[in-house]
Amino acid sequence: MNVNKILIHILAVAIALITLIPFVWMVSASFMPQGGANQFPPRFIPESFSLEHYLRLFKSMNIARNFLNSLILSVSITGLSLLVNSMAGFAFAKFHFPGKESLFKLLLAAMIIPAQVTMLPLFLMMNQMGLINSYLGVIIPGMASIFGIFLIRQYINSLPDSLIEAARLDGATDFQIYWRIVLPLAKPILVTLGLFTFMGTWNDFMWPLIIMTRENMYTLPVAMANLSGEHAQDTELMMAGAVLTVLPVIVVFMALQKFYIEGIMLGSVKE
């Protein structure tokens, strides 16, 4: 047994402990009885096991509603954005029309504008349209994504033109080509992008914080931020809320890890 090998593994385990211990403590504290987490030295195993904080979140804080809000927004934005962005990505990849290159370059250049710049007028627009405190107020601005169009275009570009020409000779319409040939072949990139969109929407904070001002419309992160202002002393309650917030993204990530890692690589490919 090599000394270096042992040292490397000790280091690797130490770093893993640093990244994981906050999660272990979060889960464990969420099951402690009231006051159990505020002890010195900190405990990792609850003295007694209690579900009271979860029950309180569901019974008196109505967290199920916040959970549902997050789920509705994440699922509908993911589905709609895949549709809208894959259509545009297909057009940019496989059609020839005047002005295509400059239009695409304009979109890419706009990617450097941070979202915060749009938020003030967007809020006023949503206010005019009566979409404050509505799902649509989050869904509509979240649907089209330049980054999504870019990723899908790159992928569809690599599909051979001959497939499309053959289908056209067989009399397929452009929509049939998109729906029956291109989309099934683009499945890997759609899964990757869908995963990014789902997790991004679930974790998003600033825009939902701005547009959802009623408690029953809060997403989980907004509800958490609000709770942490009002119930800062209820450590165990806050940890139970944090567990409920991160659990779905962790489960989804674990299931589709491979696609997520690939997505990071695709996003870092420079043009």
Next chain:
Amino acid sequence: MKSQRFYKVWMSPALFLAPALLLIAVFFFIPVLASFLMSFTDFDIYSLADSSNARFVGLENYKNLLSDPLFWKAMRNTLYFVFVGVPLSLLVSLGTALLLNSKLIRFMSLFRLAYFLPVVTTLVAVAVVWRYIYHPSFGLVNYLLGLLGMSTVDWLGNPKWAMLALIIMAVWKNFGYNMIIFIAGLQNIPPELYESARIDGAGKWQELIHITIPMLMPTTVFVSIITIIGYFQLFAEPYVMTQGGPMNATLSIVLLMYQEGFRWWRMGYSAALAFVLFLILFMATLVQLRLQKHYSGV
């Protein structure tokens, strides 16, 4: 005949592009322009009720900004967060990438998963957890400092330490992302380079300095810029953990923009702040393009 040709060339792509382009035009480009115009007006709570109350004030907002001590405080804080946080985060990312890329390591994918977990979790939830980890009397961090015989710190309550506390948390949360990109960069370095270095009698350290780091340069440039852009947008951490305090020690540009715009409804002023942020990110991107050209030209 001509219109038929026009139809053939334009109609189909236009139908496929329409939904995305319409959404981007209405809910992205128009707000960007509106925000730009707004930054030259005194749009405030009265204009919220009736937008004809807003008046054109020229560069007033920008002038006020530059003479506002709170703006400079936020700017200094944000620069501190970026220029301490980004190098620290990149060092940890590179270090862990080298560790996981080592030939000696076993269970690599398990470690990678553990290091990556903070990246995918919800920032707000994690910030709430870390508020308790930083608790002055019951928190884990102070407990560990105590075990090591060091004096404890009121991390989020002391203006001297609060921003550093946010930096440590941000590095913990984000390093896994760049680690993945660095691992791919490491795997793209041709193994022949190391073989010939070994024949020349180079040690591990020399390999790192003379082969690994120079070969990773394009990756490093890319990763630094996306990380700098991300760190400049610091918002949720101070919002949840410190509300910008203590004594504005963690007030960031975006948090100030949010407070001015959506708490005090001074939207003209807030829009000017947003454009200052945009200007900074724009310059960072220009630097990236320049550097990328440089390194791909080699």
